[in-house]
Amino acid sequence: MPNPVIDCLMNHRSIRKFKPQALEAETLETLLQAGVRAASAGNLQHYSLIVVDDPEKKKALLDWPEAGPVTYIIAAVDEYRFKRWAELSKAPFYFDQAVNLFIGYWDAIVALHNIQVAAESLGLGTVYIGTVLSSDLTAILGTPEYVFPAGMLVVGYPDETPELRPRLPLEAVVHFNGYHIPTDNEVNAFFLEKNKLWNSLPASRREKLIEQGITNMAQRATLGHYTEEFIAGESKAIFENLKKAGFKLSEPGD
Amino acid sequence: MPNPVIDCLMNHRSIRKFKPQALEAETLETLLQAGVRAASAGNLQHYSLIVVDDPEKKKALLDWPEAGPVTYIIAAVDEYRFKRWAELSKAPFYFDQAVNLFIGYWDAIVALHNIQVAAESLGLGTVYIGTVLSSDLTAILGTPEYVFPAGMLVVGYPDETPELRPRLPLEAVVHFNGYHIPTDNEVNAFFLEKNKLWNSLPASRREKLIEQGITNMAQRATLGHYTEEFIAGESKAIFENLKKAGFKLSEPGD
Numbered sequence: 001m002p003n004p005v006i007d008c009l010m011n012h013r014s015i016r017k018f019k020p021q022a023l024e025a026e027t028l029e030t031l032l033q034a035g036v037r038a039a040s041a042g043n044l045q046h047y048s049l050i051v052v053d054d055p056e057k058k059k060a061l062l063d064w065p066e067a068g069p070v071t072y073i074i075a076a077v078d079e080y081r082f083k084r085w086a087e088l089s090k091a092p093f094y095f096d097q098a099v100n101l102f103i104g105y106w107d108a109i110v111a112l113h114n115i116q117v118a119a120e121s122l123g124l125g126t127v128y129i130g131t132v133l134s135s136d137l138t139a140i141l142g143t144p145e146y147v148f149p150a151g152m153l154v155v156g157y158p159d160e161t162p163e164l165r166p167r168l169p170l171e172a173v174v175h176f177n178g179y180h181i182p183t184d185n186e187v188n189a190f191f192l193e194k195n196k197l198w199n200s201l202p203a204s205r206r207e208k209l210i211e212q213g214i215t216n217m218a219q220r221a222t223l224g225h226y227t228e229e230f231i232a233g234e235s236k237a238i239f240e241n242l243k244k245a246g247f248k249l250s251e252p253g254d
Numbered sequence: 255m256p257n258p259v260i261d262c263l264m265n266h267r268s269i270r271k272f273k274p275q276a277l278e279a280e281t282l283e284t285l286l287q288a289g290v291r292a293a294s295a296g297n298l299q300h301y302s303l304i305v306v307d308d309p310e311k312k313k314a315l316l317d318w319p320e321a322g323p324v325t326y327i328i329a330a331v332d333e334y335r336f337k338r339w340a341e342l343s344k345a346p347f348y349f350d351q352a353v354n355l356f357i358g359y360w361d362a363i364v365a366l367h368n369i370q371v372a373a374e375s376l377g378l379g380t381v382y383i384g385t386v387l388s389s390d391l392t393a394i395l396g397t398p399e400y401v402f403p404a405g406m407l408v409v410g411y412p413d414e415t416p417e418l419r420p421r422l423p424l425e426a427v428v429h430f431n432g433y434h435i436p437t438d439n440e441v442n443a444f445f446l447e448k449n450k451l452w453n454s455l456p457a458s459r460r461e462k463l464i465e466q467g468i469t470n471m472a473q474r475a476t477l478g479h480y481t482e483e484f485i486a487g488e489s490k491a492i493f494e495n496l497k498k499a500g501f502k503l504s505e506p507g508d
Contacts (some may be wrong), residue, residue, distance in 0.1 A: 001281065001376060001453050003258070003376070004257070004258040004259060004263070004375075005258060005262045005371060005372065005374075006288055006375055006376075006484070007261045007376030009288045009292070009368050009371060010287070010291050011291075012291055012292065012293060024477075026255070026256070029424075030260065032424055033264070033424065034260055034263045036422070036424060036427055037265075037418075037421065038266065038367075039266060039381075042475065042480065043419050043421075044475060045421065045426075045427055047430045048429060048432075048433070050428075050431075050432075050433060051428060051429070051430050051431070052430075052431055053431065067314050080440070081426065082472075082475075084436065084438075084441045085444075085445050088438060088441055088442060088445075089449075089470045089471070089472030089473060090470075090473070091470070091472040091476045092476050092477070094482050096484075097300075097485050097486065097489040098489035098490075099387060099485055099488035099489045099492055100489075101386050102359070102483065102492065103387070104362075105356070105360075106359075106363055106382075107329070109359075109360055109363045110363060110367045110370075113363070114263050114367075114371075116293070117259060117263060117366075118259065118263055121257050121258075121259030121260055122255060122257070122260075127293075128293050128295070128360075130353075130357050133357070141429070141432045141433050142435070143433040143486070144435060151360055163270060164298050167290045167291065167294075167297075167299065168299055170283075170287065170290065172287050173282055173290055173299055173301070173303055173335075174302070175302060175395075176304075176305050177300070177305070177307065177308040177311055177395075178304075178311070178395045179304060179391075179395050179396045179397045179398065180260075181398060182343060184338075187335070187338045187339055187342055188342060190335070190339075191339050191342075195343075216344075217343070218342075218343030219343060219344070219345040221296065221298060221345070222340065222345045222346050222347075222349075226296065226349070228346065228348050231348055231349065231351050231353055232348075232351065234351075234352075234353035234498070235352035235353045235354075235502075237351060237361050239504070241494045244354075248364040249503050250493070250504050252501065
């Protein structure tokens with residue numbers, strides 16, 4: 001039962017090479033309008049979208065000059081706007097708690113994802129940038145309290161046509177009426193194709209990894225890519241951002 | 255520059271009334287396939303999708319018998335599957351930290367949002383359910399460590415055609431090259447249409463709210479809907495879920 005919408009979703013690729021052509025204002029407006037039509041908890045839009053095309057600010061967010069005149073769009077959890085409204089309405093403000101952080105994160109990401117899907121439907125290329133979580137939005141973009149980075153999307157005109165990347169088999173990811181704890185054999189079957197990618201790496205690349213003590217794809221994902229230092233550093237910066245934003249992330253008395 | 259994809263995104267409505275008609279297996283498969291094509295950090299799919307149609311389990315997740323034979327789809331942050339793969343590959347596991355929680359949340363939500371968009375493109379009706387964050391997935395669905403609820407979608411055949419709900423003006427939500435701290439006048443302008451909704455409430459409803467000390471829309475959103483008790487209760491349950499999942503949410507030594 002394919003249709004143009006499902007075709008678009010099924011053909012998502014992340015794009016990392018762009019033409020030297022900036023987004024037109026009208027196109028950007030279309031993307032943003034699609035973004036804010038996404039579902040939002042209580043229709044309160046607990047997020048902001050920050051469009052960045054200033055080269056210096058882009059550099060501070062993600063130093064990627066070879067991407068050219070692409071546009072960065074940040075989605076941030078935002079309870080600051082609600083707080084201002086509450087103050088003017090003599091309503092109490094207590095949306096600084098765990099549920100607000102996660103519901104706001106959800107709101108922010110679906111708005112940003114609408115933008116990604118809309119952009120791809122127009123032939124634009126995009127890629128999500130996870131390190132925005134550890135970016136200092138207060139220093140770079142002047143975000144106030146109760147604003148926390150949720151996601152960032154790079155949007156531009158694609159200059160590559162990558163293959164679809166294989167996903168895990170559906171049975172690895174989908175559970176019915178309960179979480180299926182897989183046997184070791186099942187786990188091996190889930191990751192069979194991913195494990196095989198080791199042999200498709202260029203021999204020189206593989207040798208270099210082996211020198212680092214990396215002999216398979218799971219070790220490459222951890223030791224070779226998301227190292228313990230990287231994970232710890234990103235997490236530390238996220239704690240800083242949560243503190244700066246003022247979201248309460250531990251139980252009172254903990 | 256409308257196209258069928260952007261039209262679909264622009265026409266999202268949450269549906270809360272469904273026909274007594276269950277989702278066909280083939281349709282569900284199409285939705286799930288669209289879900290897993292969503293972008294995923296490092297192509298590692300840090301999430302699981304749990305499909306629930308068992309009436310007892312549905313009741314435990316969201317007691318909504320009048321919705322009929324709808325399907326619930328839960329997206330959960332999942333680093334348990336990765337941990338099992340790491341163990342079998344003699345790779346270290348340290349994906350239990352703040353960055354993993356948030357990146358996993360992002361991954362989970364974009365997969366679920368693909369499912370929502372795909373469902374709407376097929377004429378199905380859907381609604382997101384935020385209280386899944388406080389649901390005890392371990393008790394209800396047997397989720398193991400490093401699995402944390404991210405979002406839930408209800409999917410069925412729609413039996414209502416609600417109007418589009420108004421969003422805040424784009425200038426309230428979108429910022430360019432920096433966060434614009436609005437003046438009070440600007441905040442009032444952002445919420446002008448929302449504030450006006452007070453007068454469109456039925457008089458009897460308004461009277462009841464006034465008896466509770468609620469005299470405008472911001473007070474209704476807080477005192478009348480997301481009460482301090484509700485926010486605290488949901489947040490407490492979220493802390494429990496984070497602890498149960500084993501994600502480290504405070505800085506070592508804090």
